[in-house]
Amino acid sequence: MLDAVSQSANPLRILDAGCGIGTESLCFSYFGADVVGCDARSRVVRFADRRREFFSDQCGRSLACRFVHGSVFEALTDAEFDAVWIREAISHIHPLERFLEDLHGTMAAGGIVVIREHNSANRFVRSTLTRRLKQVDRELGSVYCYRDAESGREFEFADERPFSLESISRLLGDFGFEVRVAFGLGAIPKTLISRFFIFRPLRRFAYQWLWNAERRVGRRRVAWRWAKAMVVVAVRV
Numbered sequence: 001m002l003d004a005v006s007q008s009a010n011p012l013r014i015l016d017a018g019c020g021i022g023t024e025s026l027c028f029s030y031f032g033a034d035v036v037g038c039d040a041r042s043r044v045v046r047f048a049d050r051r052r053e054f055f056s057d058q059c060g061r062s063l064a065c066r067f068v069h070g071s072v073f074e075a076l077t078d079a080e081f082d083a084v085w086i087r088e089a090i091s092h093i094h095p096l097e098r099f100l101e102d103l104h105g106t107m108a109a110g111g112i113v114v115i116r117e118h119n120s121a122n123r124f125v126r127s128t129l130t131r132r133l134k135q136v137d138r139e140l141g142s143v144y145c146y147r148d149a150e151s152g153r154e155f156e157f158a159d160e161r162p163f164s165l166e167s168i169s170r171l172l173g174d175f176g177f178e179v180r181v182a183f184g185l186g187a188i189p190k191t192l193i194s195r196f197f198i199f200r201p202l203r204r205f206a207y208q209w210l211w212n213a214e215r216r217v218g219r220r221r222v223a224w225r226w227a228k229a230m231v232v233v234a235v236r237v
């Protein structure tokens, strides 16, 4: 995404769907994008906005980043976007089919969608999710109504819908997106590095090496089964 941001002739208009406290929104805007971060929880949106003020002060310029409280459905219809970034949110957005339809309907051909999510093809990730889902099912059901305490507004959230690289790619294909890049993340455990590299300077190089290796390994289908998380980059056709 950062490559797309820096190579774009005009500021790339990005929607960070389900932005949380807005870390990536701030990062994209720092590198020149024009970002809208949207989240249903007003507390996190307020916090994201305070972070925007703080980082704008730190870099001596106002970051082109706006945080809005509301549903991603509203954000999609409010403005046009060249790219939509969805980190750890696709498993919560409900109804997902309507979201993907809206995404396709509102983006122009060539628009980019980047999804980063945990990979439920990994059996440890899947078993953690299943345990959690069983608990949630007992109490609430896996789609529940979230009531925002400050605004009093209600939103429907899905709880941790499990996806694999194959299933998310298929889904995007069904809704008119072409998957260009798909890779697993965390196929090589980083904890190995933290445990064994006690010298901080070496650790930095080790992480760099690990990140490069991870990207190479993560693109191979065989790694799609055990990667902890995944990234899919798709283009609206």
Ligand SMILES: C[S@@+](CC[C@H](N)C(=O)[O-])C[C@H]1O[C@@H](n2cnc3c(N)ncnc32)[C@H](O)[C@@H]1O
Binding pocket: 017, 018, 019, 020, 021, 022, 038, 039, 040, 041, 044, 070, 071, 072, 073, 086, 087, 088, 089, 092, 093, 094, 155, 156, 157
């Ligand atoms: C696990 S958090 C991820 C936050 C952030 N993207 C990150 O990676 O740190 C998922 C977020 O999606 C938001 N979300 C889920 N469904 C939403 C919807 N329909 N509209 C707006 N936000 C939504 C939740 O409020 C939550 O903050």
